[in-house]
Amino acid sequence: MATQTGKMPVSRFLKEQRMELPFPSTPLDGKTVLITGANSGVGLEAARHCVRLNAENLIITTRTIAKGEAAKENLLKSNPESKTNISVYTANYSSFASIKAFADKLVSEVPKLDIVILNAGINSREWNVTEDGWEEVLQVNVLSTVYLSLLLLPKIRESYDASASLMPTLVIVTSDTHYWASFKQRSQADEKLGILNAMNTESVSSNSDKYFMSKLLEIYFLRELAKWVDRNYNGEVVVTGVNPGLCHSELVRETGLVKMFVDGFKWVLARTAEVGSRNYIWAATAGKQAHGQYVGSCEVQKAAVVVTSEEGQKLGLKVYEEIGEVVTGIDERVKVFFQ
Ligand SMILES: NC(=O)c1ccc[n+]([C@@H]2O[C@H](COP(=O)([O-])OP(=O)(O)OC[C@H]3O[C@@H](n4cnc5c(N)ncnc54)[C@H](OP(=O)(O)O)[C@@H]3O)[C@@H](O)[C@H]2O)c1
DSSP, rough: OSSSSSOHHHHHHHHTTTTTOOOOOOOOOTTTTEEETTHHHHHHHHHHHHTTTSEEEEEEEEESSHHHHHHHHHHHHHHHTTEEEEEEOOTTOOOHHHHHHHHHHHHHHOOOOEEEOOOOOBBBOOBBBBBTTTTIIIIIIIHHHHHHHHHHHHHTTTTTTTTTTOOOEEEEEEOOGGGGGGGGGGGGGSSOOHHHHHTTTTSSSTTHHHHHHHHHHHHHHHHHHHHHHHHHTTOEEEEEEEEEESSSSBOOOOOHHHHHHHHHHHHHHOBBBHHHHHHHHHHHGGGGGTTTOETTTTEEEEHHHHHHHHHHHHHHHHHHHHHOOOOOOOOHGGGGGOO
């Protein structure tokens, strides 16, 4: 399904929200799956599918051990017969040090990683700055997601087995809201400030647009990373982006009128988190067809024109380079992904 305009038509959005999505049935026997931000919402429901589908190991991350243990108990309660071994790790996406500590620990402790679903994310209209000096939505949804994906990619690749039915897969959770990003910072593409710095400057950024922008930047990144994987890893890892659709979850933590509006909108249109999570499992098991693609409603879809157009391709490269400068500045080990 494609849209020829930059924005997704409302009619298509409404149709998709009501669509029946296939219940996941691909067995995950023998697989080790990581899902970040799995204590609530769509991540928790994706974790529940993984347990039901018999993943050998499920690793979940949460911000605190207590949240993780509660999620583990919740998952085991709904699948009492499950043989899945569930491990809890902590990772705080608002801190690069926390991402590094988590990734290094994980890579040294687990024998393999077959499927990684980077789901943790926030949607906040407040201007908050992290300990690393980045606007929080930008750091959590984009910079930390990117940094973590690059620290884990070599480990994911180790799972490649030409004879296996499932490809090692990195899934980045994005959103159909990327179609709505105004991308005011586009004019910064050729200027000194750059796109990321513009998004990190309160007077230039927009609190109502920054979540949409963060989801757009994830798509630019994963498309370029998929090309890098083809050049350097013989395409031995699938890199894909998935949209769960508008779902009931804890994502919008606003109060007052904004909350009332969002709650009303969701009451009429939202999928359950479980239905949204079917997209994650579809993307994680779709193989090559999803590589470098944007997945929604359990199919490969066309991302916004601002991504796929000629200008979009140039912007994608620019975003990838800018992200590269930031994450290479944090950790020299990821430099290889930008060469
Ligand atoms: N729900 C939707 O309509 C919708 C639509 C499109 C895309 N998405 C995407 O789906 C993903 C999951 O969202 P959701 O709707 O399921 O919302 P959610 O219930 O709020 O789940 C978000 C998860 O991310 C975690 N998280 C937030 N900030 C974090 C941080 N700084 N460090 C580590 N973890 C952090 C949360 O942990 P805490 O509980 O500790 O905050 C929670 O586990 C997000 O990437 C979101 O952008 C959602």
